[in-house]
Amino acid sequence: MVAAIIPVILCGGSGSRLWPASRDSFPKQFLTLVGSDSLFQATVRRVAGAGYGAPIVITGADYRFLVAEQMRALGIEGDIVLEPLRRDSCAAIAAAAEIALRRDPAALVLVLAADHAIPDAASFRAHVERGRVAAEAGRIVTFGIRPDRPATGYGYIRPGSPVEGAEGVNAIAAFVEKPDLATAERYLADGYLWNSGNFLFSARVFLDELARLAPTIAGPVREAVQKASRDLDFLRLDGESFGQATAKSVDYAVMEKTDRAAVVPSDFAWSDIGAWSAIWDLAEKDADGNAASGEAVFVGARNCYVGSPDLLTAVIGLDDVVVVTTKDAVLVTARDRAEEVKAVVQQLTAARRREATEHRMSYRPWGNFESIDRGTRYQVKRITVHPGGKLSLQSHLHRSEHWVVVSGTAQVTVGDDVRLLTENQSIYIPLGAVHRLENPGHIPLEIIEVQSGPYLGEDDIRRYEDDYKRV
Template sequence: MTVVPVILCGGSGSRLWPASRESYPKQFLSFSGEKTLFQETVERVVGPDFDARPIVVTGSDYRFLVAEQLRALGIEADIVLEPGRRDSAAAIAAAAAIALRRDPKALVIVLAADHAMPDRDGFIAHVRRGRAAAEAGRIVTFGIRPSQPATGYGYIKPGAELTATPGANAIEAFVEKPDAATAERYVTEGYLWNSGNFLFAASVFLDELARLEPTIAAPVVEAVEKAAHDLDFLRLDPETFMMAKSMSVDYAVMEKTKLAAVVPSDFAWSDVGAWSAVWDLADKDEAGNAADGDAVFMKSSGCYVQSHGLLTAVVGLDDVVVVTSRDAVLVAARDKAEDVKKLVVELTARKRPEATEHLRVYRPWGAYERIAIGTRYQVKRITVNPGSKLSLQSHFHRAEHWVVVSGTARVTVDDMVKTLTENQSVYIPLGAVHRMENPGRIPLELIEVQSGSYTGEDDIVRYEDIYNRS
């Protein structure tokens, strides 16, 4: 019997702002190579130990990002869409119910999409170690032996080793993120980092959740039963799913159940929860500086820079983080990296769009990036993937000019359909019903100039859309 991988792909990763924002969070970003954290997580559970079709639980806003990144890997999955966020217990319950449909004896491994585990072989070895305990009816988590007294993780106090399933221990206590002094004591006393990854029989987990938190289990199971297919996605029934109590799996199950067990683990792991964690994972020079992109360090040590598209120079600074983007720059003390989340809360309260939105916005057909905006105009660079097309639409308040930079565009404007190539353009009058598509084999790049009294994204009427957007 193989293990069904479940990958939780929600969350905004606000501690890694400005690179990670709610519109394009950290699981879809790369920090240590070409592949993203989500893609690395998917590849981690490919092989003979695992079911070939993972279950990915995500939100509607991320569904096409998930699908595209899976397509790039050549891996198929069941992509399950939550109608709203109800925390990890509900998400895991939905996946367990779906796994149970495949096999009444299914084992499930739950992984966060935004964690880093560079030692895949070590991870697999520990999964095999915990499997016997899961088959024996335990709900297993993986506790990482600390490399330092970190204050950014919760901890697990392991109990005695389970005699029936060597390699797994009982759990004496779960504890929240400690202060520095408490963290040092935890490390000395043999506590483990709480990785938030789990292995269990689907039926056991659902039975325990029904016993401990029926207001989560019952509506989620019903939401799975009433789920509907939408293109290649499975949409959980919104009315019943949103009735579930919002609660983490630790609070709902792990801290209450007598079936909890932990596998003490020493494979490399990080939740990549702050820029300090990214620095920990990065290759460093002799002074402890690390860079992703174009950076120069002078008389500095222990610094991290992420800078794509422009040179960032750091002079005479120690232990700082500098992250640049086209619309925001972050400079922070490395030991205050956890406070970036508070900064995002403050930016959101000030209604700064930079808090949650990137200049580059991804769509199921490609992406667009704002180049300039004024009182009555906006300029965008648009990329349409080969074979993709935008919705048939119109606008009430703006006209548009499209100029093809590269590739081929098939353009519909009311009753006219024409093909444009490089350096050709077309005008879309206000109110005209129009569409753009890429019939070619290379990406279509064009510049769009909007002019009118209002250029917001909500000024759109869709008449036909292959992606089922309203």
């Protein structure tokens, strides 16, 4: 019987080049940009079923409940592993390999980025099977995409001689950095491949190579896994040990140094969704080359993209532009300069603008809330609590609150008083009162919250009890 491949999904990063839709608080892997799933969900679904084991997802503590919720929506279970801090890709992959090895001493691991688009899952899986023979023979395999244009935004791989006994797999002659246009054109002519950043290998082989080539990563990560602790349904790596690991990409730490590197020249459709122009590339277009997500009207426009889930957006007389709207920001850019969006985020960050990193909608393990109005001494929020969801037992030093139930049933605790509220009923939470909101029903609970006070920040919360072990 052929052993199942264990998928490892790297689910960190902020995706700032897809601002304003992607921000630190809700990065691009959780967005639905192509198809009906988020990029993360599409990645999980791509490697679910026969031939694949339960996935190992490596993410940060800030995203743990988003990961869990999106996996629950798919009905797929796996290990969610929490990095205590970012140490680039190699440490994350090493931790996953250590965990896979504890599952199965002969484990084959398939490492995937959570934010890549690969529309043809069957073709991708066929390429994985092509690489399996080489991985089982001790090769560390990556997937190199045959380029269809001289792209300057990707690293490249120069394939070497064929790997004996593994049809369709080549040794790697060289990794090369992102080129200028003239060099990219030469690479295209010379048969170079785009470096997709996805890998297939034996967990044991990878960890042995890591110990040989980068012991300052291998040792601390092994210790971080050994000292890992359970936190609800998550596995939290030991912070002190993990923090000692050198921050380095897997390419620099292992792939460029090992003599075991191999590549599967691949022709499945692939994009790392590095800019809004990539969304236009993948989207269905009208006769004038325009594409839209949400409601859009095009008049005398060609080759444009509109991403506007909440607002009707019209584009008149423009060619090759991208327009993206959210509830608190609008982006307009020439399509061929879409990668420069990162510079906008840097300016907003330097100016300490909330829009650089946060959406008006914020997600929590119990549901979400959206700020819909704000003034000097007040804020209005729409709060949604999942069935069975429960906010922490808490108090505030600087604000009082009024809650109005819009739909569903709320169980509200204020001091020693516990009561049920239904649609159109309301309650007042005095400043300093210990209180809690719960949804005991079977449908989502929606309330409108009006806060009043001199300080309305999210850090004005003192928690006494919390089902999600937040402090």
